[in-house]
Amino acid sequence: MERKFLNVILLGFGFMFVFTAFQTMGNIEKTILDSITQDDPAFTGDGYTSLAIIYATLAICNWMAPSIISITGPRGAMLIGALTYLFFIVTFLFPRTWFLYVASVLIGAGAAAIWTGQGNYLTLNSDAETISRNSGIFWAMLQCSLFFGNLFVFIKFQGKTHIDLETRNVVFGALTAVCAVGIVFILLLRPTRRAPTIDDSEMAVSEAEGPMEAFRGALRLFCTSDMILLSAAFVYTGVELSFFSGVYSPSIGFTLAMGENAKQLVGLSGVFIGMGEVLGGAIFGILGNKTTRWGRDPVVIMGYLIHMTSFFLIFINLPNAAPFGDTMDTSYITPSPYLAMFCSFLLGFGDACYNTQIYSMLGGKYADNSTSAFALFKFTQSLAAASCFFYSSRAPLSVQLGVLAVLASAGTAAFCRVEWRSRARARAAALEPADDKLAPATHSLADNTLHYD
Numbered sequence: 001m002e003r004k005f006l007n008v009i010l011l012g013f014g015f016m017f018v019f020t021a022f023q024t025m026g027n028i029e030k031t032i033l034d035s036i037t038q039d040d041p042a043f044t045g046d047g048y049t050s051l052a053i054i055y056a057t058l059a060i061c062n063w064m065a066p067s068i069i070s071i072t073g074p075r076g077a078m079l080i081g082a083l084t085y086l087f088f089i090v091t092f093l094f095p096r097t098w099f100l101y102v103a104s105v106l107i108g109a110g111a112a113a114i115w116t117g118q119g120n121y122l123t124l125n126s127d128a129e130t131i132s133r134n135s136g137i138f139w140a141m142l143q144c145s146l147f148f149g150n151l152f153v154f155i156k157f158q159g160k161t162h163i164d165l166e167t168r169n170v171v172f173g174a175l176t177a178v179c180a181v182g183i184v185f186i187l188l189l190r191p192t193r194r195a196p197t198i199d200d201s202e203m204a205v206s207e208a209e210g211p212m213e214a215f216r217g218a219l220r221l222f223c224t225s226d227m228i229l230l231s232a233a234f235v236y237t238g239v240e241l242s243f244f245s246g247v248y249s250p251s252i253g254f255t256l257a258m259g260e261n262a263k264q265l266v267g268l269s270g271v272f273i274g275m276g277e278v279l280g281g282a283i284f285g286i287l288g289n290k291t292t293r294w295g296r297d298p299v300v301i302m303g304y305l306i307h308m309t310s311f312f313l314i315f316i317n318l319p320n321a322a323p324f325g326d327t328m329d330t331s332y333i334t335p336s337p338y339l340a341m342f343c344s345f346l347l348g349f350g351d352a353c354y355n356t357q358i359y360s361m362l363g364g365k366y367a368d369n370s371t372s373a374f375a376l377f378k379f380t381q382s383l384a385a386a387s388c389f390f391y392s393s394r395a396p397l398s399v400q401l402g403v404l405a406v407l408a409s410a411g412t413a414a415f416c417r418v419e420w421r422s423r424a425r426a427r428a429a430a431l432e433p434a435d436d437k438l439a440p441a442t443h444s445l446a447d448n449t450l451h452y453d
Contacts, residue, residue, distance in 0.1 A: 003190065004125040008134045010188050011121060012141030017182030018082050018114075019142060021089050021175040022107075023245065024149030024270065026051060030250040031266050032171075035163035036095050045100040051246045052389035053101060055238075055382045057108025058115075062379035065116035066372050074117035074124070075189050081114025082186050086179045092172045112378065119362065119374025124192050132284070135359035139352060140281030146274025146348070149175070153267030163263070221372045226421070229414040230361075231380045233300075236411030237354050238384030240307065240404055244273055244347040247392050247400065248314070251322035257335045265337055272344035273351075280352025296357040297416040303353025304412040310346035311401045313339060320396040354411075361419070 030047030037043050069077045088107040091099050126134045152174065156167055221227055252258065253266040284299060317339045319329035333339075362373045384407075392400065 007125045014185035020145035020149040021179035045097045048393045050104045053104040054108045055386035058111045059383035061109045061112035065112045065375040074121040077113040077117035081110035084110025116375045132360045136284040143277030150267045150270025232414035233411040234380035235384040236407040238381035239388045242385040242388035269344040272341045273348035276345040276348025280349045284356040297419045303350040306350040310343045
């Protein structure tokens with residue numbers, strides 16, 4: 001197997017195991033912390049608050065991530081980040097309110113390092129021909145974490161209306177072990193350098209820069225017109241990430257009209273979200289070269305239509321009070337577990353449509369400034385996710401779905417605008433006389449779309 005592709009596979013396995021632990025915890029955190037509170041009234045930790053702290057810290061620390069990676073390199077940053085995920089899972093074996101929130105801050109900082117390092121490392125092991133394939137394969141492997149972790153939770157929570165201490169400790173212990181396996185895979189990653197291309201000699205920005213220059217470069221990139229437009233898409237992915245990973249599945253469990261196995265459906269919902277994510281990642285990984293031939297916008301538009309359909313079905317299936325706790329309320333129809341699982345699948349597949357194309361665009365469009373590009377992506381996405389978790393404990397389901405619909409429309413339009421603009425530039429460059437292509441570097445800087453001037 002070609003070395004760079006092997007690195008992508010190892011990267012996928014590392015993230016699959018680490019995030020089997022974390023994404024499973026995020027999916028069940030609200031439900032399981034409510035059970036801890038019932039057993040120990042002194043414990044007042046809240047799942048939505050913990051997740052909001054995680055994503056708020058992640059958003060802030062993303063500005064420092066390029067500077068950190070300029071010192072540690074992407075592999076070192078990912079290892080440091082993975083260790084904070086391990087620490088976060090371990091803290092649930094010793095439930096203390098202050099311990100939960102301290103661990104939430106630490107994992108937020110670690111997430112900035114691991115995700116920015118991942119984007120940089122994936123770009124280093126890809127080129128223009130393989131970035132779509134590698135992004136899709138990585139995404140499919142990553143989202144297997146939702147399938148395996150939540151299937152385990154589905155089995156362990158079977159027949160339980162209250163998650164007792166013994167069950168909780170078995171789940172936390174297993175997830176801790178799985179996270180440790182992921183760290184081993186990250187340790188196996190080999191160093192690499194991206195193969196130079198013709199455009200590389202024209203680039204005004206280098207990845208081999210110091211911490212302060214990396215920070216200033218991220219600020220300059222954030223102010224470019226294309227990145228401002230892309231931020232609208234990043235915001236939407238952050239809000240829908242927080243919705244399906246921390247709000248939707250617990251809302252199913254809180255809807256007691258689902259039947260006596262409502263709590264068990266929390267884990268099963270995560271399984272169906274994972275199935276949608278994996279299928280979407282696999283399709284766009286295997287067919288990456290074919291889909292990019294027609295542009296990234298058709299895939300994103302498909303994701304938009306799928307998500308809008310799921311929002312409508314959720315609106316008529318789940319009661320307005322579902323995000324707040326156990327309720328016997330119903331919506332426009334009798335709550336259906338089958339429809340709820342179908343919506344979980346749609347949420348996962350639509351999310352894969354958005355994220356695989358965003359990864360492909362950032363890895364291709366900003367190949368020589370990938371550290372800053374992925375840091376800005378995670379900053380904007382995480383800030384939006386944190387905001388969603390802050391209002392999730394107060395906003396009824398209909399309001400949350402309305403916000404998602406508006407942001408989906410704006411984000412999709414903005415992404416398509418950048419894609420169409422990039423294709424227009426590429427066509428214009430292809431039609432230019434050969435002499436013009438050898439002209440000054442200022443022309444090349446415009447073509448590579450960094451627009452630092």
